[in-house]
Amino acid sequence: MINKELVAKLQNVANNYKTVYMWGVFGSPVTEALIIAKTKQYPSWYTATKQAALRSLIGKGYFGFDCVNLIKGILWGWNGDQLKSNGGAAYNTNGVPDVSANGMLTKLIDVSSDFSKIEVGEAVWIDGHIGVYIGNGKVIECTPSWSNNVQVTACLNIGSISGLNGRRWTKHGKLPYITYVKDDVPEYIKILKSKVDSPDAWIKFIDDNKNHPTGKWLPDLIVKVSK
Known part of the structure; x- marks a missing residue:
């Protein structure tokens, strides 16, 4: 399992x-x-x-x-x-x-x-x-x-x-009785796909701005706001 x-x-x-x-x-x-x-x-x-x-x-x-x-x-x-x-x-x-x-x-x-x-x-x-x-x-x-x-x-x-x-x-x-498989899909992407109308546009925007001083914090911000 x-x-x-x-x-x-x-x-x-x-x-x-x-x-x-x-x-x-x-x-x-x-x-x-x-x-x-x-x-x-x-x-x-x-x-x-x-x-x-x-x-x-x-x-x-x-x-x-x-x-x-x-x-x-x-x-x-x-x-x-x-x-x-x-x-x-x-x-x-x-x-x-x-x-x-x-x-x-x-x-x-x-x-x-x-x-x-x-x-x-x-x-x-x-x-x-x-x-x-x-x-x-x-x-x-x-x-x-x-x-x-x-x-x-x-x-x-x-x-x-x-x-x-x-x-x-x-x-x-x-637990030593099960195998742990990490989810390769980042949490912020799962949130966007479940909560916004145009998730692909948001994902592209974040990817395009991942090296921007402000943009690099967007994934963490999305996760925090969703809770």
């Missing part, structure tokens, strides 16, 4: 599936049996209030995840199958170990606290929590905060984004 595939799968979960935060779950459909099993496994987390809230979702097409289990679930083959206990994921497969969020940090490659060159598909981490950077200053994470599900948030290390909740992360690094 390459980084863009991982991001696409995470976006599919966030955009097209009903999800809810459940500690220790990697994509199972929400059922009474699951709630009972997880309450026995993690009794301090699965309070009566949380159990009641989860029971209200039974039979409504919801899948449970927690932060690191969202990542592991996808890498283990989760495909949204309501008829399978783990949504199609096969536990501890594809060379991906069952580790915690902090355990996953120890597996990451090129770990850094400098977010200026973070790549799409890298894991982002704070103590006890983990997500995945999807580009354009955004992260996908499963968290009990805000909407209590798999959600798109702003990476505040890069900047806030109107309409999105966000958090500042401590470190980021590459």
